[in-house]
Amino acid sequence: MIKLKNLLNEAVDKSKLKKIYDKLNKGDEVAIKYGSSVRSGNSVDFIVKKGKTTVGKAKVERITLVNKANPKGVKYYLYNRNGNISFAMGDMGATIDDIQINESVNEAQKVNSTSKKFLKGMKKIKVKGLGGYMPGVDYVYVDGNKYYFVDFEGDHMELKNTNTIKQLHKLHGSSLGESVNESKGTYFRTASEAADYARSMAEKKGYEIDEDDWHSQIALGGKYNRLRPGVGKTHSFIVQLLKNGKPQRKALSISLYGMGSGNYELTTYIN
Numbered sequence: 001m002i003k004l005k006n007l008l009n010e011a012v013d014k015s016k017l018k019k020i021y022d023k024l025n026k027g028d029e030v031a032i033k034y035g036s037s038v039r040s041g042n043s044v045d046f047i048v049k050k051g052k053t054t055v056g057k058a059k060v061e062r063i064t065l066v067n068k069a070n071p072k073g074v075k076y077y078l079y080n081r082n083g084n085i086s087f088a089m090g091d092m093g094a095t096i097d098d099i100q101i102n103e104s105v106n107e108a109q110k111v112n113s114t115s116k117k118f119l120k121g122m123k124k125i126k127v128k129g130l131g132g133y134m135p136g137v138d139y140v141y142v143d144g145n146k147y148y149f150v151d152f153e154g155d156h157m158e159l160k161n162t163n164t165i166k167q168l169h170k171l172h173g174s175s176l177g178e179s180v181n182e183s184k185g186t187y188f189r190t191a192s193e194a195a196d197y198a199r200s201m202a203e204k205k206g207y208e209i210d211e212d213d214w215h216s217q218i219a220l221g222g223k224y225n226r227l228r229p230g231v232g233k234t235h236s237f238i239v240q241l242l243k244n245g246k247p248q249r250k251a252l253s254i255s256l257y258g259m260g261s262g263n264y265e266l267t268t269y270i271n
Helices: 014-023 103-108 113-119 128-132 162-176 191-204 211-219
Strands: 029-035 042-055 060-067 070-081 084-089 092-101 123-126 139-143 146-150 156-159 234-243 246-258 264-270
Touching: 014 070, 014 084, 014 092, 029 084, 042 070, 113 146, 113 156, 162 246, 162 264, 191 246, 191 264, 211 234
Parallel strands: none
Antiparallel strands: 029 042, 029 092, 042 060, 060 070, 070 084, 084 092, 123 139, 139 146, 146 156, 234 246, 246 264
């Protein structure tokens, strides 16, 4: 068992370390650069396996971490002893050189109270972005033939992109256990109409569009070199958002699916 008094002093600013420690909860992701007597310069992405618990006779608070790339490997710990935060891998102390919480990932897991009530009891399936179809989305909630996800503001939104639902069934068909409903969607005659609709939705929420980003991603087509996808194809774009002229951490996600009818199906949300 680790002796807490033997833990190394941390190189990172103590106030920053304590602030990040206080924010961490189960499922959150945090990047830690650390050194030990064996090796220095390690930089690892961790997931909080177990939130704050009190351990030992000294009743020290502890957070349990696992390596994101190897979750079944050795466990790591953050200890809080009277406001002083220390780090250990297994039973060996280490020095934190830098620590950064993954705000975008962690914020995505926070669901507001209204959405929590709405989604309660639904089947929750981990999707991890579906290979680019839903950037930044880690889970989908299933209610019969309807599918919902949570955006980065904590709001639930119905997933209507037929092609994305097909991808869900391809990866998680047995878990979803429902047939694909293709009867509803947000359809547009042209890709530009769909993009303009997505823009108007963002502006209604009080955001401004970064015009340079809009030009490169939407007008010029980004990595695809054109906005409209071919039949059976999906083009996905991320456009920077502003408020009062200042860049925001949130962005506008736009996915267009080319339908056999010649129309375009839109999935859009703020991530």
